[in-house]
Amino acid sequence: MSDGRTPSGARQSTLRATNLGLVLRAVCADPGELSRAGVAAALGTTRGTAARLVDDLVAGGLLDEVERGPAARRGRPATPLAPGSRPAGLGMQVDAGLVAVRVLDLRGRVLAERLHEEDLRDSDPAAALSLLGGLAADVLGALPAGTRVVGAGLALPGLVDAGRGLLLRAPNLRWSRVCPAELLAGALPADLVPALGNEADLAARSVAEDAPGRPGPHRDFVYLSGQIGIGGAAVLGGRVMTGSSGWAGEIGHVCVDPAGPACPCGSTGCLERYAGRLALLAAAGVPADAGPGELRTRAEAGDPAARAAVDGAAWALGVALAGVVNVLDIPTVVLGGHLAELTGLLRPRLEEHLARRVLSARWRRPVVDAGGAVPAAGATGAALRALDAVLEDPVRWLPA
Amino acid sequence: MSDGRTPSGARQSTLRATNLGLVLRAVCADPGELSRAGVAAALGTTRGTAARLVDDLVAGGLLDEVERGPAARRGRPATPLAPGSRPAGLGMQVDAGLVAVRVLDLRGRVLAERLHEEDLRDSDPAAALSLLGGLAADVLGALPAGTRVVGAGLALPGLVDAGRGLLLRAPNLRWSRVCPAELLAGALPADLVPALGNEADLAARSVAEDAPGRPGPHRDFVYLSGQIGIGGAAVLGGRVMTGSSGWAGEIGHVCVDPAGPACPCGSTGCLERYAGRLALLAAAGVPADAGPGELRTRAEAGDPAARAAVDGAAWALGVALAGVVNVLDIPTVVLGGHLAELTGLLRPRLEEHLARRVLSARWRRPVVDAGGAVPAAGATGAALRALDAVLEDPVRWLPA
């Protein structure tokens, strides 16, 4: 989504808004580590100015003064600051095998969550979203008193039109043109309309940020979300690249072999046909309901079919990811979903393929890493994105 | 290049710098169309404030007051503003068949240029850069009096380390680890150290912007630069995506068919082997020195070999670009270099392939377009990038 807004002139209030945002971000990046003086040092302002900004944010509940530990240094002890504990974001996710709701606060702590596993392939959207709405209502009721939910997000495994609030198409759910906000109406407060997002984009975001404004282990990486299909996202400088309509990251349908098997998407030889969960398990001769854990066990035990399936997937991933890295120059790959569990097995071959096929590998060797093992990463990402509203415009959340 | 700079607090002077930049950009985007009052309207400030900002920029030579045409409307006639005519950027390019130098001013006008065609494959870097230096000295000497060259850029067909000023490798020139600044020393003034950039990135930039700050025909597009190999770049919101090391856009080495022919890069079935200039001409049976014009003539005349070669290239481009569009969600492709000339022939098949292989094609059909026919587009892009310094920090160029 390229922002085509007309730039507006900066005024005094813009200055203040900018600095409030910088202070908030600085504290979020290092919770509990910065005092008013520390903020002043981080921003290069005087202590007087920093103190005034901090005071406003504390008064509005966006920052908290926390208890200080034993004084270590000499002078007057500092008052440590942390992100406020009242603002919270509601993250939701519907996937082929899972419905999840999770609430995060500004410090990235999980205030409440509900996960529900169920096979939703070929399901009725109304029923699934009604289930989700029930979980969400439960979770909202269980929040600590004083919590202020600033926004909501919903992660969906398909093409989303965020502007109009439509899920255009989710192949694995077999849903088309669904409007979740309508089907959720009643379960959520009227002012809490969930922003839709792609599951892989949001899961990638939960890797890029440990908590709102706090950078995760990687800043630049290509994320692969192995659910039933293969979703993906590219993250550069901590920002998920969404493309011009928000449909970026469809790595699962990059062509690995034009002479390969047909894909329901209309193309041939898509990566998903080689490394998707179902394709992978089928190739290994593992029953579909056994899961990647069983595949891993067999491969580590030396089962030839399992090893061949893993090698085939590594090859296909190598071809597709080499293309992505050649185009994007982001030589770090993070594997999520079912692929995360197989990282150890996939890595050697995959890194070898990448080293051979990536033009710049000689100067910077591509690296493959496993993502975290959080169950519904999309829900976490959706909650993080809801909390963006606070970091991007703190003034909106301060009392007039 | 992800910018990891620590954000610094905003002060009053930041406000002014921001607004000076906005005024300058507004005028650059609509040269000759805005007056002081128009600027005020565009930025949403008062006329008083806008006038003060404009006065400073005019005094510093970054804006000019131009003659007004016949008064059409009622009230007091406005004083039209245009980007200053004194600041200029020096753009240079070395390619396998060409050395070019071009100077652009803030309005995007060519103040002077020198092009020199010569086969530089397998050439000596020192000799080629000495040639370039000679042309650059000529051009700088031919500039109108009062011109102020604010920066220089050099477009190179290979992997560049812009930070250290090194060309790491240019396959078609067969150059490795070349430091152009050293080899150019003496030809340019000591304070004019050229910033290195990839040829395709800079050529793409010349498509994205007609003049500094003036958006071109497309804001979001994938650019393909057909020289001897195939370079590429992705542009989103008018900004060229450079990746984490500046090596993004190597579309020529995306794998089209893993079982395809070996490529000197170490991979197999690279796009370049199908749609690169040499591969294309060879497949069509056209002599290498005849060029794509001859190929086009033959294909339009119905020559079967020529048509087959074009169709093969369209197929390969379709496979590679579908992957790129799936990953980036930028469904506009602009063809440059030798491919630009063949756009009419390639488009039908290519768009067909893209429609079939791009997942979101149903909601937004990918489109193929021809880039402009400017000879050394990389040099233009390099000059535009040199002029960025002015748009990004106008204060630096104003008298204290």
Next chain:
DNA sequence: CGCTTTTGTGCTGCCGTAGAACATAAACGA
């Protein structure tokens, strides 16, 4: 010729940050 309309230019007031002086709260050392 006077009225209307739009542009450009002064002036004052408000706001936010810089800078410096001062108050505060701890550890350190004799």
Next chain:
DNA sequence: TCGTTTATGTTCTACGGCAGCACAAAAGCG
């Protein structure tokens, strides 16, 4: 024990920048 040192937090004044308003200037219109 008590002054010294050191760092934090607060308060006050000064300065720079924009908003808002009034006014001058330069055209067209009736």
